[in-house]
Amino acid sequence: MVGVIQEQHPDRARLFMQWKQMDWPILVDSLNLLGVAVVPITLAMDEYGVIRAVNPERESIERSFLNQTYPKPQEQGVTEIKPPDLKKLRAGTAAGSASSWRTYADALVVWGAESQLDEAIAAYEKAIGLDSSHGPAYFRLGVAFRKRYESGARKADDFQRAVEYWTKALEMDPNQYIWRRRIQQYGPRLDKPYSFYDWVATARQEIQARGEKPALLLVEPAGAEFASPLKAFATDQPARLRPDAQGRVLRDKEGFIRAETALVPAAVAPGESTRVHVAFRPDLRRKAHWNNEVEDLVLWVDPPPGWEVSSRYLRVANPKTVVSRETRSIEFELKCPEKTPPGSVRMPTYALYYVCEDVNGTCLYRRQDLVLEVQVKSAR
Amino acid sequence: MRLFFLFALAVMANSLGDAVAKPSSTGFKVGESFPNLVLPSLADGKPVSLARFRGQKIIVHVFASW
Numbered sequence: 265m266v267g268v269i270q271e272q273h274p275d276r277a278r279l280f281m282q283w284k285q286m287d288w289p290i291l292v293d294s295l296n297l298l299g300v301a302v303v304p305i306t307l308a309m310d311e312y313g314v315i316r317a318v319n320p321e322r323e324s325i326e327r328s329f330l331n332q333t334y335p336k337p338q339e340q341g342v343t344e345i346k347p348p349d350l351k352k353l354r355a356g357t358a359a360g361s362a363s364s365w366r367t368y369a370d371a372l373v374v375w376g377a378e379s380q381l382d383e384a385i386a387a388y389e390k391a392i393g394l395d396s397s398h399g400p401a402y403f404r405l406g407v408a409f410r411k412r413y414e415s416g417a418r419k420a421d422d423f424q425r426a427v428e429y430w431t432k433a434l435e436m437d438p439n440q441y442i443w444r445r446r447i448q449q450y451g452p453r454l455d456k457p458y459s460f461y462d463w464v465a466t467a468r469q470e471i472q473a474r475g476e477k478p479a480l481l482l483v484e485p486a487g488a489e490f491a492s493p494l495k496a497f498a499t500d501q502p503a504r505l506r507p508d509a510q511g512r513v514l515r516d517k518e519g520f521i522r523a524e525t526a527l528v529p530a531a532v533a534p535g536e537s538t539r540v541h542v543a544f545r546p547d548l549r550r551k552a553h554w555n556n557e558v559e560d561l562v563l564w565v566d567p568p569p570g571w572e573v574s575s576r577y578l579r580v581a582n583p584k585t586v587v588s589r590e591t592r593s594i595e596f597e598l599k600c601p602e603k604t605p606p607g608s609v610r611m612p613t614y615a616l617y618y619v620c621e622d623v624n625g626t627c628l629y630r631r632q633d634l635v636l637e638v639q640v641k642s643a644r
Numbered sequence: 645m646r647l648f649f650l651f652a653l654a655v656m657a658n659s660l661g662d663a664v665a666k667p668s669s670t671g672f673k674v675g676e677s678f679p680n681l682v683l684p685s686l687a688d689g690k691p692v693s694l695a696r697f698r699g700q701k702i703i704v705h706v707f708a709s710w
Contacts (some may be wrong), residue, residue: 266697267686271708274686280709281686290686291694297681305670311699315675318670330701346690347682374684375691445710460710519666 268293270442272407276461279479283467295370295404302441310334347375357387362395366404373408381412396451402433403443411481414483423541424526431529432525439582449489452537452597456493460486485593488528488539497537497572497599504577507564507616508631516630518551520619521545523634531639537599538638544580544592551622553589556582558618558629563594566612570601587620611636678704 267290269277274292301526308329314337317329329494348371356364369387372380388405391398406429413422427447432445449460463491464485524543532538544561546552554561563578574597583590598611613634620627645669672678678694694704 265703265705266694268683268704268706269686269708270706274684277709278686289692291681291683291692292686293681297683298679298706299671300706301671304705305672307672307678307704307706308677309694309697309702309704311701315672315674315676315678318672318674325703337682345680345693345695417672442708445708449710458710463709497710578674604692 267291268298269299270294270300272410272446273481273483275479275482276464276466276485277449278484279464279467279471279481282476282479283463283471292554295407296400296442297370297374299400300442301437301439310543312337312574350376357390360394362391362398362401365391365394366398366401369408371406373404376442378412378415378417381408381415381417384408385412397436399433399436399440399443402429402436403440403446406430406433406446414451420522420524421526423524424530425499427526427528428530431531447528450539450541451488452539452599453488453491453494453539454497455489456491459492460489462490462492464490470504486593487541497597498574499572500575506566507562507577511631513616513629513631516619516632518550520547520550520621520628520630521615521617521632522547523615525634527638531641532598532600533641534600534604535602537597539595539597540636542594542613542615542634544594546589547634548589553587553620553622554582554592555618555620555627556584556586556588559616561592561594561615561617563596563613563615565596566613567598568609570604571609573597598617598638600638600640602643606640606642609638609640611638 265288267288269290271277271294272294274294277290277292306319307315308325310316312334314334316332316334317324320329348367350368350371353364353368353371357368365387369384369391372384372387372576376384385405385408388401388408388444391401391407393400406426409422409426409429412418413426427450430443430447434440434447437443445457448456464481471478522545524545526541528539528541540574542563546554558584561580564577565573565578567573578594578596580592580594615632615634616629617632618629620625680693680695682691682693686692694702
């Protein structure tokens with residue numbers, strides 16, 4: 265058996281295989297270069313690399329495939345193929361064709377370093393400028409943005425741009441379920457077909473129970489990635505007073521904590537929901553860090569009339585250390601009322617937190633008002 | 645080997661992925677060669693293509709851990 269996985273994070277597949285105690289060779293296809301529109305797909309391949317069955321029944325594999333002798337093809341074909349030569353591919357873009365830029369960009373994402381993601385993104389953008397009809401280029405550009413978002417070279421709006429490109433790809437090919445699942449992985453619970461990564465906790469428990477150490481995940485699935493699907497929009501509305509109702513807490517003008525927001529999907533239709541991702545990052549140039557001795561980071565959401573929110577009051581519990589520098593993520597969902605006209609809607613949101621300056625250790629209680637604009641698109 | 649294949653398939657049948665919508669065609673056709681793709685191996689990141697497995701029959705499982 266040989267596997268080909270269709271996900272951006274191969275470490276998760278590694279944990280999955282460890283959990284299921286399977287060790288067959290696996291190839292990582294994070295860009296969907298194979299072009300499959302759905303998983304799983306099972307293929308029976310003969311000794312010459314020819315497909316002999318697609319999604320066969322188990323009995324027919326034993327009965328016919330394994331016992332059958334297949335004819336050797338006239339042309340044997342290449343027996344081993346080398347990985348792309350990045351320098352050669354870069355030279356190939358001098359021809360100026362969209363496909364040469366796409367091939368170069370693909371190779372940079374799959375084989376290049378994190379520092380080359382900037383170049384990959386530029387190459388995809390160039391390719392799209394030359395040919396705006398190639399759906400996979402949009403999907404792969406989205407993957408490149410999401411990869412950069414998760415790397416040290418991240419730019420603040422990388423996640424939002426990934427979502428926009430994935431959405432554009434799906435508009436071009438709505439039957440592409442690999443692309444659809446990528447958006448749903450981060451999107452609202454009303455739109456999720458299943459939980460995606462809720463198996464991770466079970467896997468870790470069972471692996472540890474066997475006395476083994478679970479494979480490490482580079483990026484932990486969070487929030488949307490393991491939230492269970494819902495059939496109706498859920499709001500938790502405990503009676504809660506709005507924190508700092510008078511707006512007296514000083515604003516974080518120095519920018520000790522940088523807040524990034526991304527909406528999945530970027531544009532919401534009336535009657536539908538979107539998932540808001542907010543990431544709070546201490547500004548390392550200012551040597552800012554969280555102070556964990558007092559209250560937790562709190563986010564308050566004030567939706568306009570008619571809009572529903574999954575929770576107006578959100579918190580990230582302080583870790584046990586006195587100070588820390590980690591990125592803190594908060595996710596919540598908004599439901600757009602029916603009959604909302606298309607356009608941009610402001611969603612007042614603010615966060616309250618304790619932050620310290622590293623240099624002289626001054627710790628401050630600060631508020632940050634977030635500019636959250638939700639795009640409403642026309643009803644379907 | 646045979647039993648192992650079938651066992652692995654049985655496990656995969658219960659595993660994750662999409663039971664929901666299948667397009668009428670997977671894009672693969674009996675009698676055609678598998679695409680000549682070189683991809684990183686999950687084990688060590690080194691380049692691998694399915695051409696490496698020529699000379700033996702294999703079951704290729706295209707899947708995702710979700």
